[in-house]
Each structure stands twice: as C-alpha cells, then as structure tokens.
Amino acid sequence: MSASLKPLGLAAALVAVAACSPAPSAAAGSDAATASAAEVTEAAPAPVATAPSTAADAAPAPAAPQLQAAMRDLWHGHIVHARDYALAVHAGDKAAAKSAADAVVANAKDISKAVAGFYGDAAGDGMLGLLAGHWGAVKAMTDARAKDDKAAADKAMADLTANAGEIAKFLAGANPNLPEDTVRGLLLAHGAHHSQQVNLILAGDTAGEATEWTAMQSHMDMIADALAGAIAKQFPDKAS
DSSP: OOGGGHHHHHHHGGGOOOOOOSSSOHHHHHHHHHHHHHHHSOOOOOOOOSOOSSHHHHSOOOSSHHHHHHHHHHHHHHHHHHHHHHHHHHHTOHHHHHHHHHHHHHHHHHHHHHHHHHHOHHHHHHHHHHHHHHHHHHHHHHHHHHTTOHHHHHHHHHHHHHHHHHHHHHHHHHOTTSOHHHHHHHHHHHHHHHHHHHHHHHTTOHHHHHHHHHHHHHHHHHHHHHHHHHHHHHOTTTOO
C-alpha cells in the first residue's frame, strides 16, 4: 500500500467485496446496486434549495472524504489489474498476463493487511483467503472463456457467486451497518460487470468494452462511497 494510503487503508479495506454472478446483465446489476447502496448508508437531509445548478451541487458531502478517496483508490486498483489480465489473455501476451495477475494479488494483500489492522491478523488472513477465491474464480472464468470451455466457465461463475455470499457474510459480521443481503446484491452487480467486460474484451468489441469500462468504474465508486459511509458510522473517531 502506498504511503499516502496507509493512514486510511485500514478502513478502506472493508471495500474488498469483489465477487461475480452469472445471472444479471451489467445494466441490470448497476440498477440493483444503486438501490442497494442507498440502503447501506443513511441519506443526508435534502438541502432546501430550489434548483441546484449541477448534480454535484445536489449531492451530500461524504462523511469521511479522505476515507472515501482511499477506498476508491484500492477498488480501482482491483478492476484495473483484472481488466489488464483479460486484455493480455486476449492478446496472447503471457508475460503481461502474469504481471497483471501479480498486481491483482498485491492489491488483495494490501486490502487484507488493512483489515488486519482493524480486526486482527486472523481477520486479515480470512479476508485474503476470500479475495484469493474471488480472483481465482475471475481468472478461471477469463481463461475458460478464452478457450471456449463452457463447462469450466460455468464452474468459475458458480464459484464467483458462492464467493460473493461469503464475502458479504464476512463484511456484515465486521460492520453492523452493512446488511448481508444488501452487500451481496452490490457484489453480484459488480460481478455482472466483470463478466460482461471479459466477454466484450474476448469478442474484440473495443467500443462496447469502453462503455462497459466507464460503467464499471462508476459502479466501483458507488460501492466505495456506500461502504465508506458505513465504515465512518462504525468508526467515527478514525474516519476522516
């Protein structure tokens, strides 16, 4: 973890909830996650204003802006490296694929160390195991689809779905402000983005993948922001 993230990385690690689902489409997943995010954090009172000039003017300020920024950095690292892996597999570049996979693992270790800082080494080890399961399934799904191995791809997606539930249970147990079902819904929507992105990359649909990538990044921000609010509520003296 970079020096700039160390003071905030402990709370930021609670956003390590990446898991995937074969069921929803990316668009449907985003819609479901938007509703779920609203359930995770308490909405700020609506400002008494007649006509805000921009959407940013209307949005409430985050409870812990530095925590929010740190969480976004960690989660964007996850999706950037996972995307790089899929692009390298599609290009047949084994060296680049290995480098991207190593970067995903390094990111997961940073998140897990942060969890350990709040909840102890056992919790950090548990988070790392869950993240390893997530990445192992994403990687297996990407590799299987690249080889047109439907059976292996289906198994990987089933593993991703199960892993989503496991991570949701872990986070709900760590933070009472994170309802397990709500978090699982957010993770399944994230998984829909992973799945759709891999399909578009392997199909060589550059324009489609660019659109999906924009949506995926926005979804990561939404998850990070919702969880930052829950974490700030749990640790008001630590979050800033």
